[in-house]
Amino acid sequence: MRYQCLVGVIFATICIVLAGCSGVQTLSEQQRTALEDRVTERWQALEAREFEQAWEYTSPAFRAIFPKQLYRKKFSYAVTWELTGVKVVNYDASAAVASVVVRVMSEPTKRTSTASELIGATPTSVRERWIFTDGQWWFSANY
Template identity: 60%
Template structure:
């Protein structure tokens, strides 16, 4: 009986010593998943597939902001080209991360001389992502 209690205690202590990272997968795998999801979200935005982009919003956001309203809030005034994506802050224990997304942005309609003269512009966007139930989600509340 004492052996069973000691074994149970050892198992309990070892389980408590695990980092949250190890509970949701290895840190590297979780970071790779974050990068993948951030890129997938931007691929949807580049394609102007707002319904697909909505699917990367946090569960709390999606509860209060239905897909059909989200889709209607966007216009088609810009086209983007993804030129880079980098995770700059990553803390799975705190369940947060920061991602820098670099895109080339162009107006869809080059109707003015200014729009034609400016052409494509490099933009650097800072995004916050949160870890919920083992999955990374874009956090609109930055």
């Protein structure tokens, strides 16, 4: 009986230690809000076609390599966006990286066919990677 109790205590201790090491690491409510705010601000700049301002949300390492003018050329003026939602779907604390799904309505700026007029705005989900460095969340641009 004493042996079974000891084995039970050891097993419980191992489970607690393993759970602590491999448990899901989450953002605090304050961290999540700060990230969601940054994502929203960047997309508001994109909606307003202020691409230079959107560049300011890219990581310092990205900005050190890609100037604003090059970043601006990445975007098309043929589509408009309207932000409809932001959701943090994953966070890796050891890498300080968060995956975010941004929901937008996209619509062509010029109706070039009857089909484009009938389709109108379409919902789109964009998966983004954001990194936390130097006390701030930064968009990790894929180039």
